[in-house]
Amino acid sequence: MKPTNIKNPEYFHKVVDCQYACPAHTPVPEYIRLIAARRYSDAYMINWYSNVFPGVLGRTCDRPCEPACRRVRVEEQPVAICRLKRVAADNKDDIRERLPTVPKKKNGKRIALIGAGPASLTVARDLAPLGYIIDVYDNQFAGGGMMRSQIPSFRLPIGVLDEEVNYILDMGINATFDIEVESLKEILDKDYDAVFVGTGAPRGKGLNLPGLEDARDHVFLGIDWLASVAFEHTDKIGKRVLVLGGGNTAMDCCRTSMRLGGEDVRVVVRSPFEDMKASPWEKEDAMAEGIPFFNNHVPKEFVTEGGQLKGMHFEKVEAHYDEDGKRSLIPTGEDLVFMEADDVLMAIGQENSFPWIERDLGIQFDKWDMPVVDKVTFQSTNPKVFFGGDSAFGPENIITAVAHGHQAAISIDLLCQGKLVGERPPPMTNLASQKMGVHEWSYDNAVAPDPRYAVPHAPLDQLLRDRKLEVELGFDAATGFKEAERCLNCDVQTVFEEVRCIECDACVDICPTDCITFTVNGPEEDLRTRLTAPAKVLSQDLYVSAELPTMRVMVKDENVCLHCGLCAERCPTGAWDMQKFLYNVSGTLS
Amino acid sequence: MSYQIPKFRHPDLPLNELGYTRAAYEGSISTLCAGCGHDSISGAIVRACHELSLEPHKIAKLSGIGCSSKTPTYFLGKSHGFNSVHGRMPSVVTGAAMANRDLLYLGVSGDGDTASIGMGQFAHVIRRNLNMVYIVMNNGCYGLTKGQDSATADEGSASKKGDANPFSAIDLCATALQMGATFIARSFSGDKEQLVPLIKAAMSHRGFALIDVISPCVTFNNTAASTKSYEFVREHAEATGTVDFVPMRQEITTSYRPGARHEVTMHDGSVLRLYEEEGSLNPFDRRSAMMALMDHQNDGNILTGLIYMNKNSRDLHDVLQTSQRPLNQLEEGELCPGNKMLVNINASLR
Numbered sequence: 001m002k003p004t005n006i007k008n009p010e011y012f013h014k015v016v017d018c019q020y021a022c023p024a025h026t027p028v029p030e031y032i033r034l035i036a037a038r039r040y041s042d043a044y045m046i047n048w049y050s051n052v053f054p055g056v057l058g059r060t061c062d063r064p065c066e067p068a069c070r071r072v073r074v075e076e077q078p079v080a081i082c083r084l085k086r087v088a089a090d091n092k093d094d095i096r097e098r099l100p101t102v103p104k105k106k107n108g109k110r111i112a113l114i115g116a117g118p119a120s121l122t123v124a125r126d127l128a129p130l131g132y133i134i135d136v137y138d139n140q141f142a143g144g145g146m147m148r149s150q151i152p153s154f155r156l157p158i159g160v161l162d163e164e165v166n167y168i169l170d171m172g173i174n175a176t177f178d179i180e181v182e183s184l185k186e187i188l189d190k191d192y193d194a195v196f197v198g199t200g201a202p203r204g205k206g207l208n209l210p211g212l213e214d215a216r217d218h219v220f221l222g223i224d225w226l227a228s229v230a231f232e233h234t235d236k237i238g239k240r241v242l243v244l245g246g247g248n249t250a251m252d253c254c255r256t257s258m259r260l261g262g263e264d265v266r267v268v269v270r271s272p273f274e275d276m277k278a279s280p281w282e283k284e285d286a287m288a289e290g291i292p293f294f295n296n297h298v299p300k301e302f303v304t305e306g307g308q309l310k311g312m313h314f315e316k317v318e319a320h321y322d323e324d325g326k327r328s329l330i331p332t333g334e335d336l337v338f339m340e341a342d343d344v345l346m347a348i349g350q351e352n353s354f355p356w357i358e359r360d361l362g363i364q365f366d367k368w369d370m371p372v373v374d375k376v377t378f379q380s381t382n383p384k385v386f387f388g389g390d391s392a393f394g395p396e397n398i399i400t401a402v403a404h405g406h407q408a409a410i411s412i413d414l415l416c417q418g419k420l421v422g423e424r425p426p427p428m429t430n431l432a433s434q435k436m437g438v439h440e441w442s443y444d445n446a447v448a449p450d451p452r453y454a455v456p457h458a459p460l461d462q463l464l465r466d467r468k469l470e471v472e473l474g475f476d477a478a479t480g481f482k483e484a485e486r487c488l489n490c491d492v493q494t495v496f497e498e499v500r501c502i503e504c505d506a507c508v509d510i511c512p513t514d515c516i517t518f519t520v521n522g523p524e525e526d527l528r529t530r531l532t533a534p535a536k537v538l539s540q541d542l543y544v545s546a547e548l549p550t551m552r553v554m555v556k557d558e559n560v561c562l563h564c565g566l567c568a569e570r571c572p573t574g575a576w577d578m579q580k581f582l583y584n585v586s587g588t589l590s
Numbered sequence: 591m592s593y594q595i596p597k598f599r600h601p602d603l604p605l606n607e608l609g610y611t612r613a614a615y616e617g618s619i620s621t622l623c624a625g626c627g628h629d630s631i632s633g634a635i636v637r638a639c640h641e642l643s644l645e646p647h648k649i650a651k652l653s654g655i656g657c658s659s660k661t662p663t664y665f666l667g668k669s670h671g672f673n674s675v676h677g678r679m680p681s682v683v684t685g686a687a688m689a690n691r692d693l694l695y696l697g698v699s700g701d702g703d704t705a706s707i708g709m710g711q712f713a714h715v716i717r718r719n720l721n722m723v724y725i726v727m728n729n730g731c732y733g734l735t736k737g738q739d740s741a742t743a744d745e746g747s748a749s750k751k752g753d754a755n756p757f758s759a760i761d762l763c764a765t766a767l768q769m770g771a772t773f774i775a776r777s778f779s780g781d782k783e784q785l786v787p788l789i790k791a792a793m794s795h796r797g798f799a800l801i802d803v804i805s806p807c808v809t810f811n812n813t814a815a816s817t818k819s820y821e822f823v824r825e826h827a828e829a830t831g832t833v834d835f836v837p838m839r840q841e842i843t844t845s846y847r848p849g850a851r852h853e854v855t856m857h858d859g860s861v862l863r864l865y866e867e868e869g870s871l872n873p874f875d876r877r878s879a880m881m882a883l884m885d886h887q888n889d890g891n892i893l894t895g896l897i898y899m900n901k902n903s904r905d906l907h908d909v910l911q912t913s914q915r916p917l918n919q920l921e922e923g924e925l926c927p928g929n930k931m932l933v934n935i936n937a938s939l940r
C-alpha cells in the first residue's frame with residue numbers, strides 16, 4: 001500500500017466516525033468534551049453552527065452518528081450523542097449575544113425561500129449574516145415546517161422549537177406565513193437573485209382499498225391527521241384505532257392516538273418486526289406505552305356496515321428472502337384476520353408534489369416527476385433555482401435538510417458573487433498535539449467499560465393524559481457528565497512520524513486493542529490478514545507509514561482504536577503523538 | 591492524568607484451546623521506561639504462553655533484581671510469582687522445582703543479575719540441568735541503577751555516559767554451553783517472530799533452557815557507540831536459521847513451510863522445526879555451536895536463533911530420581927513411612 005496521506009482532510013475525518021456519519025458533520029467529540037467540562041453554552045454554539053437546531057435535534061434527530069459510534073465496537077451501546085446534545089441545549093445560558101450579527105446595510109442581493117422548514121431556515125441563517133435580503137414564504141402559520149406540523153409535542157415541546165426558529169427569523173428575515181405559493185413563475189418574476197425550494201415532501205400516501213368510499217369519514221392520512229392535531233383542529237379519536245404502516249410516522253400516529261382517547265390502538269404492518277422502517281428507539285417507546293404491533297399483516301379491505309366503518313380485513317403473510325436479500329411477502333393461506341376499528345390512520349409514506357412549479361421555467365423533471373438536482377450544489381437545471389431538504393430527493397430527516405441547506409447557501413453565495421457554484425471551498429482543519437506532560441494529555445484519555453445511561457421518562461399515566469407533556473426528561477447534569485465520559489475522543493488522532501521511529505515495538509506491545517503492526521508492505525487485502533489482529537472491517541482504513549529502516553512499514557487498523565494514547569505514552573522518541581483534529585465543513589458562517 | 595490500561599480488547603482476539611484470549615496472560619501496566627526492550631520480551635512471553643494454551647496457575651515466574659527482574663509484574667498476572675534477592679533467583683527456583691515438579695518455571699533475570707552478582711548461581715543451576723526456562727533480558731548495563739556497564743557489555747561499547755568499556759564481555763550463551771546447558775538460544779527483543787517460537791520451544795524442553803535476549807535499554811544504552819542498541823543489533827544480528835514450533839496438540843498442517851532441515855519431537859510431544867538458512871551450525875553438536883558463536887563474535891556479529899539443544903536431556907528430577915509427584919500431593923503415610931521402613935533402611939546400611 002502507498003503511505004497514507006494524512007494531509008488529506010478526509011482521512012482523519014473518517015476516523016471521527018460520528019462526525020463523519022453526521023450529514024452536517026457536527027464536531028461531536030469536541031462538544032461532548034465541553035459538556036463534560038460543563039461548558040454548556042460553548043457546546044451549544046458548536047452545535048448551532050453545524051446543525052442549527054441543537055435543542056430540536058437533541059430530542060428528535062435520526063442520529064445516524066450513533067450506529068457509527070466507535071463505542072459499539074467494544075461495548076454494546078453507542079455514546080448517547082443525541083441526548084448529550086440536549087444536555088447542552090437544556091443547560092446553556094442565554095446565548096443570543098453570541099449569535100452572528102446581521103448587517104444593517106444589505107448587500108443588495110435578494111433571495112426567496114419557499115417553505116419554512118429546516119432546509120429553508122438553514123439557508124436563511126447562513127445567508128442573512130452576510131447581508132442578503134431574505135424573503136420566506138410558507139403556508140403554515142409559523143416557521144418550522146414538519147418540525148411543527150408533524151413531530152408531536154410529547155417529543156418536541158413547542159417552546160424549544162420556537163426558540164430556535166426565532167433565532168433565525170429574528171435575523172431580519174422577511175417571513176410571510178399562511179401563504180400558499182401557487183406559481184414559481186410568479187416568484188421568479190419578482191427578480192430574485194436566487195430561489196430556494198424547501199417545500200418538503202408534503203403529500204401522504206394512501207391505500208385505495210375496497211370499502212374506502214363508505215369508510216372515508218374515519219380514515220385519515222397520518223401526516224394530515226398529525227398536522228391537524230398539532231394545529232389543534234383535532235383533539236380526539238375513537239377508542240379502537242388501527243394505524244397502518246411501520247415507520248416513524250406510524251409511531252407518532254399511534255402514540256398520539258393513545259393521548260386523544262384511543263384505548264385499543266394497534267399498529268398493523270405488512271413487514272416483519274425487524275424490517276419495520278421506524279427507528280429502534282421509536283418502536284421501543286411505542287411498545288413501552290403498551291401499543292401492540294401486528295406484523296406480517298397486509299391490509300385487504302375496509303369492512304363497513306350501513307355506510308359505517310366496522311373494521312378491516314388483513315391477510316397474513318410470511319417474509320421470504322432470496323439470495324440477494326430481496327424480500328417477498330407470501331400469503332400463509334390462513335383465513336383473513338378481522339380487526340375492529342373506529343378510526344384508521346394510514347402512515348405508509350409521503351411523496352413530493354410540485355403542482356405549483358410550471359414546467360417551462362427551465363427546471364428539468366425526471367421520469368418520477370422529481371426535479372433534477374445536483375447532489376453537491378443543490379442547483380436545478382435553472383441556475384437560479386435550488387432545491388434542498390425533503391423536496392430535493394424525497395423524505396429524509398431534519399439533519400439532512402440542514403446539511404442540504406448549508407450547501408445550497410454556499411452555492412447561492414457563490415452564484416451571487418459571480419463565481420462557479422461547482423468550486424466548493426475546502427473544509428477547515430487543524431491538527432494540534434494534546435501532550436501536556438508525562439502521562440498527561442489535554443483530554444481525558446482513560447477508557448473504562450461503562451454501559452450507556454438511560455434517559456428517564458415522565459410517568460406514563462400523566463403522559464397519556466396530556467399530549468403536550470414531554471416524554472423524555474433528559475439527562476441531569478451529573479448523568480450527562482458520566483455519559484459524556486463514555487466518548488472515546490476519536491478526534492484525538494494517533495499521528496505517526498516515521499523518521500522518529502526506532503522500531504522498538506513499544507506501541508505494538510502496549511496497544512490494548514492490537515491496532516498496530518510492523519510488517520513488510522503488501523497489497524491491502526493481503527496486509528489485512530497479516531496484522532496483529534486481523535482487520536476484517538473493510539470500511540475502516542489502514543494507516544500505513546512510509547518504509548522504515550528495517551524495510552517494514554507501520555500499519556495501524558483504525559477500527560478499534562480507543563484513542564487511549566498509550567502508544568504515544570510508550571513511545572520513547574515521540575514518533576507517535578496524540579493530536580486533536582478539528583474538521584469544520586466549510587460554510588458561509590463560522 | 592491517567593496511566594492505566596483500558597479493559598477493552600480487540601473483539602476478534604483468538605481463543606486458545608482453553609478458551610482464553612491473550613488478555614488472560616497479561617499483567618499490570620508496565621512502569622519501565624517507554625521503549626524499553628524488556629516490555630517487548632514481556633509481550634513475547636504473553637504470546638507464547640497463550641499460544642501454548644498453558645494454564646496460568648500452572649506457571650511460576652521468578653526473578654532477581656533489576657528492571658528486567660521487575661517485568662514478571664507485567665505479564666502472567668494470574669500465575670505464581672517470586673521476586674527474590676539480587677542474583678539469587680536460581681536457588682529459589684531450585685527449591686521450588688524440587689518441591690513441585692508440576693509447575694512450569696520461568697526465571698527472568700538481567701545481565702547484571704545473572705553475569706555479575708548471580709554468576710555463581712547461574713553456573714550451578716545450569717550444571718544441574720534444572721527443568722526451567724531462564725530468560726536473560728540483556729541490555730549490557732545495570733538499567734535500574736542508572737546504566738553502569740555490566741559484565742556482558744562488549745569491550746569498547748559505550749553507553750550514555752560516553753566512556754568505552756575497557757573489559758571483555760561475558761558471553762552468556764558460550765558460558766552456558768560450557769556449563770552444560772541443554773537448550774541455548776539467543777534472540778532480540780525487537781524480533782518477536784523469532785523470539786516467540788524460541789520461548790515456546792524452551793518451555794517444552796525438559797531441562798535447563800537459556801534464552802539470552804538482547805534487549806536495548808533506551809534510557810542508558812541505546813547510543814550510537816553501544817553494541818546493545820536497537821540499531822546495532824538490527825544491523826549485526828545473524829540468525830542461525832528460522833524456527834517454527836508446532837505445539838503438541840496442534841495438527842501439523844501444510845501451513846508450515848516445507849523444507850525443514852531438522853524436525854525435533856520435544857519431550858511433551860510438540861515438534862520443533864528448524865530451517866537452515868546459512869552457516870554450518872549443527873545445533874545438536876556442542877562443538878559446532880561453540881565454533882559458530884566464536885566465528886560470529888570474531889566478525890563482530892551477533893548469532894541469534896537456536897544455538898544448541900540436547901535432544902536427550904535428562905533433568906535434575908531424572909538424575910536424582912525424585913518423587914514423580916509434587917511434595918504437596920504426598921500423603922502423611924508416604925512422607926512418614928513409619929518405623930518398619932526406618933528399620934529396613936538402617937538394615938540396608940549395616
Ligand SMILES: Cc1cc2nc3c(=O)[nH]c(=O)nc-3n(C[C@H](O)[C@H](O)[C@H](O)COP(=O)(O)OP(=O)(O)OC[C@H]3O[C@@H](n4cnc5c(N)ncnc54)[C@H](O)[C@@H]3O)c2cc1C
Pocket residue numbers: 060061062114115116117118119120137138139140144145146147150151179180181182198199200201202223226248249252356388389390391395396397398399401
Ligand atoms: C410524522 C413525522 C415525524 C417525523 N419525525 C422526525 C424526527 O423525529 N426527526 C427527524 O429528523 N425528522 C423527522 N421527520 C422528517 C422531517 O420532519 C423532515 O424530513 C424535515 O422536516 C424536512 O425538512 P424540509 O425543510 O425539507 O421540509 P418541511 O419540514 O417539510 O418544510 C416544508 C414547509 O414548506 C411548506 N410548503 C410546502 N409547499 C408549500 C407551498 N407550495 N407554499 C408554501 N409553503 C409550502 C410546508 O407546509 C412546510 O411548512 C418526521 C416526519 C414526519 C412526517
Ligand SMILES: Cc1ncc(C[n+]2csc(CCOP(=O)(O)OP(=O)(O)O)c2C)c(N)n1
Pocket residue numbers: 655656657658659676699700701702703704707727729731732733734735740
Ligand atoms: C545485593 C544487591 N546488590 C546491589 C544491588 C543494586 N542493584 C540493583 S539492580 C542492579 C543491577 C541490575 O542490572 P540488570 O540485572 O542488568 O537489570 P536491568 O535493570 O539492566 O534490567 C544492582 C547492581 C541490589 N539491589 N542488591
Ligand code: SF4
Pocket residue numbers: 016017018019028029068069070071079081486487488489490491
Ligand atoms: S466515541 Fe465519541 S468521538 Fe468516537 S464515534 Fe462515539 S461519540 Fe464519536
Ligand code: SF4
Pocket residue numbers: 494510511512513514515516560561562563564565566567568
Ligand atoms: S491510541 Fe494507540 S494504544 Fe490506544 S488503542 Fe489507539 S493505537 Fe492502540
Ligand code: SF4
Pocket residue numbers: 621622623625626627628657658729733734806807808809810
Ligand atoms: S532504565 Fe533501561 S532497562 Fe530500565 S526500564 Fe529504563 S530503558 Fe528499561
Ligand SMILES: [Mg+2]
Pocket residue numbers: 656658700701702727728729730731732733740
Ligand atoms: Mg541489564
